[in-house]
Amino acid sequence: MNGSDESIVISCDKSLLQLDVVLGFLSRSYWANKRSQERIRKSIDNSICYGAYADGRQVAFARVVTDGATMYWLCDVFVDEAYRGRQIGKKLVQAIVQSDELKDLMGILGTADAHGLYEQFDFQRDQERMMRRMPDFVRKTGKR
Numbered sequence: 001m002n003g004s005d006e007s008i009v010i011s012c013d014k015s016l017l018q019l020d021v022v023l024g025f026l027s028r029s030y031w032a033n034k035r036s037q038e039r040i041r042k043s044i045d046n047s048i049c050y051g052a053y054a055d056g057r058q059v060a061f062a063r064v065v066t067d068g069a070t071m072y073w074l075c076d077v078f079v080d081e082a083y084r085g086r087q088i089g090k091k092l093v094q095a096i097v098q099s100d101e102l103k104d105l106m107g108i109l110g111t112a113d114a115h116g117l118y119e120q121f122d123f124q125r126d127q128e129r130m131m132r133r134m135p136d137f138v139r140k141t142g143k144r
Helices: 019-028 037-045 088-097 115-119 136-141
Strands: 002-005 008-011 048-054 057-066 071-079 106-109
Touching: 008 088, 019 037, 019 057, 019 071, 048 088, 057 088, 071 088, 088 115
Parallel strands: 071 106
Antiparallel strands: 002 008, 008 048, 048 057, 057 071
């Protein structure tokens, strides 16, 4: 799946990912800042990953976990601070939800601050039914 608009290219080709950019941003994020680089790399290896690129530089990222039949979980979405306000996040999410692999599956995600973005793509808030269980090592140590 590749798409472009002017100088922004969106791709799910993992060979294009700039891991230093992804690792750097996630280490500063509120949701993944306690994950080790090894854990982040393993999550990338086992997921569908999308990148957005401006003039060959990675400026956004999203990771998708799926069973390929019923559902996907959209996670680790970010747009580089210097590139925000240019509709890149919107184009990235649009490419994901319209992809052949995911368009007919139920999508889920968690966000603390981007509800408006995802609601544009028919994600709905559902606080009553969702639950989570953290891994044993997180519950014991607080580290991810």
